[in-house]
Amino acid sequence: MADPNGPIVELKNIVKRFGSVEALTGVSMTVRKGEVLGLLGDNGAGKSTLVKTLAGVHAPTSGEIWVKGVQREAWSPLAARNAGIETVFQDRALSPQHSIVANIFMGREITNSLGLINVRKQMDEANRLMREIGFTSKVFNPNSIVGNLSGGERQGVAIARALYNEADVIVLDEPTTALSLTETQKVFRFVEAVKESGRTVIFIGHNIYHVWDISDRFFVIDRGKEAFEGPKSAFEGADHLIHMMHDLAETGRVDQTSLRKSA
Ligand SMILES: Nc1ncnc2c1ncn2[C@@H]1O[C@H](COP(=O)(O)OP(=O)(O)O)[C@@H](O)[C@H]1O
Ligand SMILES: [Mg+2]
Numbered sequence: 001m002a003d004p005n006g007p008i009v010e011l012k013n014i015v016k017r018f019g020s021v022e023a024l025t026g027v028s029m030t031v032r033k034g035e036v037l038g039l040l041g042d043n044g045a046g047k048s049t050l051v052k053t054l055a056g057v058h059a060p061t062s063g064e065i066w067v068k069g070v071q072r073e074a075w076s077p078l079a080a081r082n083a084g085i086e087t088v089f090q091d092r093a094l095s096p097q098h099s100i101v102a103n104i105f106m107g108r109e110i111t112n113s114l115g116l117i118n119v120r121k122q123m124d125e126a127n128r129l130m131r132e133i134g135f136t137s138k139v140f141n142p143n144s145i146v147g148n149l150s151g152g153e154r155q156g157v158a159i160a161r162a163l164y165n166e167a168d169v170i171v172l173d174e175p176t177t178a179l180s181l182t183e184t185q186k187v188f189r190f191v192e193a194v195k196e197s198g199r200t201v202i203f204i205g206h207n208i209y210h211v212w213d214i215s216d217r218f219f220v221i222d223r224g225k226e227a228f229e230g231p232k233s234a235f236e237g238a239d240h241l242i243h244m245m246h247d248l249a250e251t252g253r254v255d256q257t258s259l260r261k262s263a
Contacts, residue, residue, distance in 0.1 A: 006069050008033045008169055008200050009054065009085070014063035016049050023049040025224040026063070031169065036191060036201045038215030040208065042249060045221040047204050051171050054202075055087040056080035068168075086162035087171040094154055096147035101126040103146050104161045129160040133193040152176075152183030159190045163197075170194055171202045176210055188214050208245060212238040220248065227254050234259045 009031040016024040024046045031037050041047050052058045054065065056077040065072045067083045080087075094103050101122050110118045110125065126142035135156050140149065146157060155175045162170045172191070176184040191201055191214050205211040211218075212232075218241065220228040227248050235241045248254055 003069055005033075007031060007066075008068060010064075010066035011050070011054060012064040012066065014050065014053055014065075015061045016046075016053060016058060017061045023224055024053070024060075027221065027224070027226050029219055029226065029229070031200060031202060032217075033168075033200055034195065034198055035216045036195055036203055036214050038211040038218045039202055039204045039221070040206075040211055040218060040245065041221035041227075043206070044223075046224045047221055048173055050221065051087060051173055051202065051204065054080065054085060055171065057087075081165060084166065084168035085171065086165055086167035086169070087173065088155065088158040088162060088175060089173050094146050094158060097145065099143045099145055100130070100140065100149075100157050100160075101142035103157055104129065104142075104164055106161075108165065125164065126160070129163050130156070132163065132197065133159055133190045135160070135190075150183055150186075151179045152186030155179075155187045156190050159194060163194070163199075167199065169200045169202065171204075173204045174206065175203075176205060176207070184210060208242050209238050212241055220245070220254070222248055222252065230259070236260065 007030045011029045014024050014027045027050060039047050053060050056075045056079055065075055104126050105122050110121045112118045123142050133156055175187050194201055217231050244254055
């Protein structure tokens with residue numbers, strides 16, 4: 001039997017080659033239930049490749065994917081979804097000309113016994129999901145067109161859709177890259193709400209200050225290899241983490257003696 005208190009996701013020794021490029025050279029990452037894991041690394045480090053492997057988009061060249069204590073074979077985007085893992089990719093996730101409610105239920109509509117869309121039920125459910133993640137704007141309702149929403153609100157719709165699918169793990173790949181500070185705060189509030197509901201979040205960002213604020217633990221990749229895994233308490237603050245990242249970029253390694261031991 002799978003241990004209910006065990007890790008929700010384990011990637012074991014994942015290697016991913018694209019032709020002659022080895023994007024991941026053997027990465028092992030553990031994700032605990034209910035945490036926000038900040039996934040950090042320079043451009044090209046392999047962050048997106050790692051989460052696309054978890055999302056079933058890329059088949060690993062070698063290595064194992066474990067979810068909820070079970071090793072997953074024949075992994076695919078559908079299998080990942082069915083196992084409770086939802087990945088939100090920036091901008092690509094939504095259909096801007098459609099309403100919020102249409103986007104949330106796209107491909108997974110609530111239907112009645114005649115196979116017709118149950119509009120009323122979808123509206124109720126969309127309202128509930130938007131409330132659950134703290135969608136506060138009075139200007140918008142489930143019928144609002146997504147193209148009229150701000151970037152942060154669009155991320156909120158994508159997260160609401162992930163919740164509708166009863167995701168246990170929500171992966172956000174650079175959700176704040178194109179956003180203003182206010183909009184970024186909005187996305188953080190959505191992530192907080194997801195965490196409070198007991199779900200797990202993997203958050204990728206290259207602004208370390210942003211990732212610092214919302215993460216419980218960090219996983220750092222450098223040139224396709226894991227360079228650091230540890231809790232927030234290993235650092236004095238965001239600047240300490242940034243210092244470590246700069247050191248890593250310069251020397252290719254993390255100086256463990258510079259970290260706090262309280263962890
Ligand atoms: N589909 C692909 N085909 C070939 N190379 C790829 C592909 N996807 C990513 N790569 C390469 O793998 C490396 C890691 O990329 P990526 O995972 O996107 O990094 P990150 O998300 O950390 O910026 C890069 O060298 C990138 O060029
Ligand atoms: Mg990326």
